[in-house]
Amino acid sequence: MVKIPETMFKYCTKCGKHVKMKVKQEKSARRAGGFTAMARREKRKRRGYGNKGRFSKRPVTQTKMASKTSKKVDLRLSCPDCGKIWVLSYPRTKRVEIVK
Numbered sequence: 001m002v003k004i005p006e007t008m009f010k011y012c013t014k015c016g017k018h019v020k021m022k023v024k025q026e027k028s029a030r031r032a033g034g035f036t037a038m039a040r041r042e043k044r045k046r047r048g049y050g051n052k053g054r055f056s057k058r059p060v061t062q063t064k065m066a067s068k069t070s071k072k073v074d075l076r077l078s079c080p081d082c083g084k085i086w087v088l089s090y091p092r093t094k095r096v097e098i099v100k
């Protein structure tokens, strides 16, 4: 588990100085339309009868493919002066905790 501080003293290129930036962990966004492009295509292909092509087989599930148990962490650092948000990538970890 990695503990990440709530604020980081980082350089803002827009302001041209070091500022205390607020740290926020980015969560994966929910899809607005509901279906992905692939899911829409599959739905269209599965209509009616006949050969369903590549959709005839069940898809390889995420659990079968997943060999890695950790995830890369994306942090958003926001500058309090100008409001610009910087992205900081963290190496792979299982769990992340933002501490004070």
Ligand SMILES: [Zn+2]
Residues within 6 Å of the ligand: 012, 013, 014, 015, 016, 019, 079, 080, 081, 082, 083, 084
């Ligand atoms: Zn700034």
